[in-house]
Amino acid sequence: MTAIPIMRVEGLKKRYGPVHAVDGVTFEIPQGVCFGLLGPNGAGKTTTIEMMEGIVTPTEGKVIFQGHPVGEDFRKKVGIQFQSTSLPEFITVKETLELFRSFYPNPRSMEQIIEICSLDDILKRDNQKLSGGQRQRMLLALAIVSRPEIVFLDEPTTGLDPQARRNFWDLIGKIKAEGTTIVLTTHYMDEAEQLCDLIAIMDHGKILELDEPHKLLHKHFEGALVRVPATDSAAAEEIQSANLDLTLKELLGRGVNLEGLSIHKPDLEDLFIKLTGSSLRV
Amino acid sequence: MKPFIAMFKARTMEYVRDRGSFYWSLLFPLVLVFGFAFAFNGSSSLFKVGVLGAGDPSLAFLKTEQVQFLTYTAETKADSVLDKLRHHSLDAVIDTATKTYWVNKESKNSSVVRLLLTRQEGGESYTEQQVTGQPIRYVDQLVPGVIGMNMMFGCLFGIGFVIVRYRKNGVLKRLKATPVSALEFVLAQGVSRFVIVILTSIFVYEGTNLFLHFMMKGSYLDLLLVMVLGTLSMIALGLVFASRFKNEELANGVINLVTSPMLLLSGIFFSLEGSPVALQWVSQALPITHFLQAARAIMLEGAGLAQLGPDLAFLTLFTAACFGLAAWLFQWE
Numbered sequence: 001m002t003a004i005p006i007m008r009v010e011g012l013k014k015r016y017g018p019v020h021a022v023d024g025v026t027f028e029i030p031q032g033v034c035f036g037l038l039g040p041n042g043a044g045k046t047t048t049i050e051m052m053e054g055i056v057t058p059t060e061g062k063v064i065f066q067g068h069p070v071g072e073d074f075r076k077k078v079g080i081q082f083q084s085t086s087l088p089e090f091i092t093v094k095e096t097l098e099l100f101r102s103f104y105p106n107p108r109s110m111e112q113i114i115e116i117c118s119l120d121d122i123l124k125r126d127n128q129k130l131s132g133g134q135r136q137r138m139l140l141a142l143a144i145v146s147r148p149e150i151v152f153l154d155e156p157t158t159g160l161d162p163q164a165r166r167n168f169w170d171l172i173g174k175i176k177a178e179g180t181t182i183v184l185t186t187h188y189m190d191e192a193e194q195l196c197d198l199i200a201i202m203d204h205g206k207i208l209e210l211d212e213p214h215k216l217l218h219k220h221f222e223g224a225l226v227r228v229p230a231t232d233s234a235a236a237e238e239i240q241s242a243n244l245d246l247t248l249k250e251l252l253g254r255g256v257n258l259e260g261l262s263i264h265k266p267d268l269e270d271l272f273i274k275l276t277g278s279s280l281r282v
Numbered sequence: 283m284k285p286f287i288a289m290f291k292a293r294t295m296e297y298v299r300d301r302g303s304f305y306w307s308l309l310f311p312l313v314l315v316f317g318f319a320f321a322f323n324g325s326s327s328l329f330k331v332g333v334l335g336a337g338d339p340s341l342a343f344l345k346t347e348q349v350q351f352l353t354y355t356a357e358t359k360a361d362s363v364l365d366k367l368r369h370h371s372l373d374a375v376i377d378t379a380t381k382t383y384w385v386n387k388e389s390k391n392s393s394v395v396r397l398l399l400t401r402q403e404g405g406e407s408y409t410e411q412q413v414t415g416q417p418i419r420y421v422d423q424l425v426p427g428v429i430g431m432n433m434m435f436g437c438l439f440g441i442g443f444v445i446v447r448y449r450k451n452g453v454l455k456r457l458k459a460t461p462v463s464a465l466e467f468v469l470a471q472g473v474s475r476f477v478i479v480i481l482t483s484i485f486v487y488e489g490t491n492l493f494l495h496f497m498m499k500g501s502y503l504d505l506l507l508v509m510v511l512g513t514l515s516m517i518a519l520g521l522v523f524a525s526r527f528k529n530e531e532l533a534n535g536v537i538n539l540v541t542s543p544m545l546l547l548s549g550i551f552f553s554l555e556g557s558p559v560a561l562q563w564v565s566q567a568l569p570i571t572h573f574l575q576a577a578r579a580i581m582l583e584g585a586g587l588a589q590l591g592p593d594l595a596f597l598t599l600f601t602a603a604c605f606g607l608a609a610w611l612f613q614w615e
């Protein structure tokens with residue numbers, strides 16, 4: 001990590017008529033990290049990331065890239081995967097990759113892209129005939145053809161099966177290992193936990209928390225979470241416990257039936273629910 | 283240059299591989315030309331004679347039943363009526379004021395009409411004048427029309443509609459996220475469509491000419507130049523539609539709204555001669571009209587570029603204005 005963050009956003013706001021899609025966010029992304037933007041639907045993640053990409057013009061605030069306002073060569077240095085894009089029709093995966101390679105001065109070699117994104121099997125396939133997982137791999141490939149210094153991935157794994165999602169994490173791991181900074185949004189907490197060095201939790205256009213995952217957990221939770229399932233006579237309970245001994249004694253003292261009780265380490269999912277008051281609406 | 287070539291290739295492949303529209307855009311014009319050539323093949327049995335002047339009661343010929351008489355007003359130029367005789371759309375022309383009649387040496391119908399005229403009462407006092415000219419069939423006039431129509435649809439939908447669809451489904455947004463400039467993108471789209479439309483036009487012309495042997499009095503090079511100008515004007519107009527619309531249904535509607543009057547008022551299928559002056563004014567404001575006037579003048583009258591000044595100037599100005607407007611209006615999103 002170098003001293004100058006690769007990207008800095010200051011007081012970023014976006015208004016659509018009466019809707020404050022993004023309502024003043026400020027943060028920095030250090031070089032080489034994987035930065036996760038989490039939040040429920042409509043939180044403003046896409047709007048934020050697209051302002052950082054220079055696709056959406058902010059109503060207020062600024063985006064600083066490598067210490068300067070976003071300039072001419074920014075487009076050559078970023079890789080972007082949108083939440084929803086169509087690929088050009090009637091051309092194959094390979095032709096599409098060639099097309100996008102032609103846009104950049106020093107693109108990755110075809111072999112390398114195919115290798116990183118495991119596109120071997122589908123090179124000759126028409127873009128329109130890809131499965132969801134193949135499509136995501138292809139879109140990621142397009143985002144990295146340029147050897148970008150920073151990659152933006154907006155919900156890259158939404159709609160993938162668990163296996164495909166894990167494969168995708170491997171791809172992202174490879175890109176990160178090259179030193180590329182990654183900014184991603186996701187609805188999956190396990191994904192954020194697995195991939196991200198820094199996470200920002202957003203809701204209603206504002207950043208609620210931003211830190212390393214374990215620090216956030218440490219800050220908001222002490223010890224473990226004890227869950228007591230519902231019984232005929234009592235509702236379910238969730239207790240945050242700094243001292244398990246004490247908690248269990250207290251429960252026994254109250255005559256609570258301990259059958260089915262579970263103790264678990266708080267994770268991002270718990271934090272997310274605590275902060276946004278909603279479980280993740282995927 | 284590399285992105286331009288790659289985008290040009292991608293767009294052209296998209297066209298060729300979209301089999302349905304590909305074959306449609308090639309076959310439909312052929313079917314039209316051949317269909318009309320077949321339908322209008324038999325000449326009508328009636329003779330047609332143009333009459334200039336106030337009429338002549340002493341001329342029995344003017345009451346002949348087998349002849350259809352078309353009376354022209356004093357304003358009509360005698361020469362334009364004689365052109366119809368030269369092209370065989372009239373079989374003779376009579377001027378009752380000067381007691382003259384004209385026949386076409388190369389028309390059999392003309393000789394029959396001459397007999398009908400001179401053998402009837404009053405005919406002997408008329409003097410004969412002759413013109414020559416090969417017949418212009420309906421297909422000779424139609425073929426530039428069909429090419430113009432194909433040009434219009436090919437460009438307005440292939441550019442206007444397709445770019446709006448790219449905008450709607452996010453392809454444009456994805457390109458905006460690359461270093462490609464809007465100009466490079468639009469240029470690649472335009473050049474691809476240009477090549478496609480010019481090749482299609484040549485294919486349609488040559489494919490039907492092989493069987494129908496169109497009248498071609500002028501130069502093929504001039505005709506090609508007029509096609510180039512016509513295509514550019516349509517691409518430019520397509521870009522105006524492509525510049526802003528976000529919704530393909532809306533774009534589709536507006537393009538249809540514009541193509542329908544152009545289809546009817548540009549003189550593609552029938553001449554607007556004799557229609558209300560207002561319509562003729564509208565017609566003169568449409569680019570396809572000028573493409574057709576120029577193409578027909580080259581093919582049917584052997585006109586050179588110098589004689590086509592007004593039409594070529596109109597097309598050039600129209601094209602420049604549309605390109606300017608499109609550049610001013612264009613937005614990725």
Ligand SMILES: Nc1ncnc2c1ncn2[C@@H]1O[C@H](COP(=O)(O)OP(=O)(O)OP(=O)(O)O)[C@@H](O)[C@H]1O
Pocket residue numbers: 016019020021022039040041042043044045046047048083
């Ligand atoms: N172009 C737009 N016009 C009007 N409102 C918009 C526009 N884009 C986004 N919004 C609104 O801004 C808010 C934030 O949207 P955004 O797409 O950033 O959310 P998100 O966090 O990415 O949600 P999701 O998880 O569903 O992708 C939403 O209320 C949305 O309706």
Ligand SMILES: [Mg+2]
Pocket residue numbers: 045046047083154
């Ligand atoms: Mg989103």
